[in-house]
Amino acid sequence: MTNPRELLAEASEDATVVPLFVHAHPDDETVQTGSLMAWLAANKVEVQLLTCTRGEQGEIVAGVLPESTTAGELVRVREDELARAAQTLGITAAYVLGTPPARAVGHQRRDYHDSGMRWIAEGLAGPAEIDDPQTFTASSLDDEVADLLALIDRIRPSVLVGYDRLGSYGHPDHVRAHELADEAAQAAGLPLVEVASEPGADGFEWFDLSDQRSTVVAALRCHATQLSVVDGRIVHVGGQHQELPLSAGLRRIR
Numbered sequence: 398m399t400n401p402r403e404l405l406a407e408a409s410e411d412a413t414v415v416p417l418f419v420h421a422h423p424d425d426e427t428v429q430t431g432s433l434m435a436w437l438a439a440n441k442v443e444v445q446l447l448t449c450t451r452g453e454q455g456e457i458v459a460g461v462l463p464e465s466t467t468a469g470e471l472v473r474v475r476e477d478e479l480a481r482a483a484q485t486l487g488i489t490a491a492y493v494l495g496t497p498p499a500r501a502v503g504h505q506r507r508d509y510h511d512s513g514m515r516w517i518a519e520g521l522a523g524p525a526e527i528d529d530p531q532t533f534t535a536s537s538l539d540d541e542v543a544d545l546l547a548l549i550d551r552i553r554p555s556v557l558v559g560y561d562r563l564g565s566y567g568h569p570d571h572v573r574a575h576e577l578a579d580e581a582a583q584a585a586g587l588p589l590v591e592v593a594s595e596p597g598a599d600g601f602e603w604f605d606l607s608d609q610r611s612t613v614v615a616a617l618r619c620h621a622t623q624l625s626v627v628d629g630r631i632v633h634v635g636g637q638h639q640e641l642p643l644s645a646g647l648r649r650i651r
């Protein structure tokens with residue numbers, strides 16, 4: 398396979414490739430798949446994005462927002478950051494799970510809250526202790542699948558793109574997003590292409606997307622409450638450093 402579009406076209410079994418990316422939080426679209434989405438958009442693919450939560454549990458980079466910022470205000474800021482990053486990457490349309498049209502028909506909007514996480518090992522996240530029945534992981538997977546199927550019915554993607562079962566770095570919401578994409582793909586009879594969590598992982602087809610560097614950096618900078626870009630690397634709010642995501646490993650699993 399020479400490029401990601403061909404891989405998605407082969408999975409789609411159709412020359413018209415309309416991928417729907419399933420992500421967990423605002424910023425994941427850019428941090429995890431920014432170069433892939435930007436490359437596809439630059440190559441005339443209509444890229445659709447579903448984000449499952451509004452990132453309510455994200456820490457805030459010091460000094461970016463006033464200390465008086467409320468939880469509700471942070472949600473609106475992160476929605477705005479997501480919208481600007483999506484525009485920068487060239488994404489055609491962005492949706493949030495639980496909000497129509499990504500909501501089962503006949504039901505009122507509901508919000509799936511960020512489940513939070515804590516580090517359980519170097520670079521590996523595990524569940525946080527949050528007592529909230531509305532988190533993405535505490536909510537019914539069946540309800541979430543029904544909401545995603547409503548979106549699929551509306552926008553008719555040709556292929557779903559999601560995390561592999563490692564969920565990038567183990568964040569419980571990323572693992573749930575993988576399960577959601579897998580269940581929904583099965584129910585809708587759609588192919589599912591997963592994105593490798595580990596750089597260079599075996600069993601994936603790898604693509605160099607470094608020509609998207611400037612677009613990715615610009616999109617990352619939209620997420621100023623969560624990260625900064627210093628000396629060509631991402632510095633997350635928690636202090637972790639990460640290389641720019643300028644390649645993607647993909648494989649079809651369904």
Ligand SMILES: [Zn+2]
Pocket residue numbers: 421422425568571
């Ligand atoms: Zn995330």
